Amino acid sequence: DTQMTQFPSTLSASIGDRVTITCRASQSIKSWLTWYQQKPGKAPKLLIYKASSLESGVPSRFSGSGSGTEFTLTINSLQPDDFATYYCQQYNSYSPWMFGQGTKVDIK
Amino acid sequence: QVQLQQSGPGLVKPSQTLSLTCVISGDSVSSNSAAWTWIRQSPSRGLEWLGRTYYRSKWYNEYSVSVRSRITISPDTSKNQFSLQLNSVTPEDSAVYYCAREVDDSGYDLWGRGTLVTVSS
Numbered sequence: 001d002t003q004m005t006q007f008p009s010t011l012s013a014s015i016g017d018r019v020t021i022t023c024r025a026s027q028s029i030k031s032w033l034t035w036y037q038q039k040p041g042k043a044p045k046l047l048i049y050k051a052s053s054l055e056s057g058v059p060s061r062f063s064g065s066g067s068g069t070e071f072t073l074t075i076n077s078l079q080p081d082d083f084a085t086y087y088c089q090q091y092n093s094y095s096p097w098m099f100g101q102g103t104k105v106d107i108k
Numbered sequence: 109q110v111q112l113q114q115s116g117p118g119l120v121k122p123s124q125t126l127s128l129t130c131v132i133s134g135d136s137v138s139s140n141s142a143a144w145t146w147i148r149q150s151p152s153r154g155l156e157w158l159g160r161t162y163y164r165s166k167w168y169n170e171y172s173v174s175v176r177s178r179i180t181i182s183p184d185t186s187k188n189q190f191s192l193q194l195n196s197v198t199p200e201d202s203a204v205y206y207c208a209r210e211v212d213d214s215g216y217d218l219w220g221r222g223t224l225v226t227v228s229s
Contacts, residue, residue: 001173034215043206043219044155050214087155091213099155 002027002090006100012108019075021103023088028068032092035064035073038102039084047086048073075105083107110134112207114220120201120227126194130207130220137183137190138163143210144190146181149222150203160210161190197227 003026013019023033031051036044046055048064051071061076075082088100116128130144137144143162149155159171161181171179180193194201205223208216 032213036216043208043222044216045219046215046217048215053214055215055217089155089157089215091215097157099157101154 002029002092002098004088004090004098004100006088006103008103009101010104010106012106013078014108015078015080017078017108019078019082019105021073021086021088021105023066023071023073023100025069025071025090025092029090029092031067032090033064033066033071034089034091035062036087036089037082037084038087044087078105110209110218112209112218112220114205114207114223116205116223116225118224118226120197120225121229122198122227123196126192126197126201126205126225126227128192128205128207128223128225129189130191131187131189132209133188135209135218137161137188138185140164141212144181144183145208145210145216146192147206147208147216148203149206152200153203156203158192158194199227201225202227 005024033051035048037047038044047058047062052064063074065072085102085104087102091097111133113131120126143160145160146158159181161169161183178195183190207220209218210216
């Protein structure tokens with residue numbers, strides 16, 4: 001199985017900050033990585049697919065980068081609506097398609 | 109408007125079968141570009157991919173090894189829906205269960221609202 005390690009687990013930031021979340025795969029997953037945002041009581045929302053492609057309707061302050069084993073999600077100029085938990089997921093090897101443990105972004 | 113509407117019981121007894129249904133509006137379970145997936149989330153296990161069904165000239169199913177011996181995901185073309193059955197449940201199977209759509213290997217762009225399932229006697 002390809003394991004996903006996501007860090008930090010918690011991140012405190014202020015409005016306007018630039019925030020970076022990292023996801024590391026135990027083996028190469030090429031660019032088969034997605035990023036999701038989840039708010040309490042809601043289903044996850046797709047932000048980024050294929051490591052760096054922005055999902056339609058997602059603000060351009062969100063961006064993804066990386067390939068192989070190291071990936072990052074960057075939020076430029078953090079907005080109030082961005083306080084949430086963020087997850088990465090690999091879908092290179094299908095059994096199972098592992099999610100990261102999540103990064104909670106809260107208000108400093 | 110494309111939607112996924114989940115239904116099913118919120119309480120299941122240990123050793124019994126968990127059954128959930130996801131009704132698709134605005135798309136087709138037989139789409140040649142979509143895959144229909146079940147994912148669950150619990151505090152102890154986080155987000156866990158369970159399996160999917162999809163049609164590419166014929167039907168395919170893929171399951172997580174962690175539940176492979178107990179899971180069935182089935183499409184129902186007459187009702188445009190797909191279902192999850194998980195047998196021999198234990199309290200470890202208590203979670204919020206989500207159905208989701210994946211299109212063209214581009215992530216899960218559409219989700220159901222989630223069903224909290226508790227396994228308890």
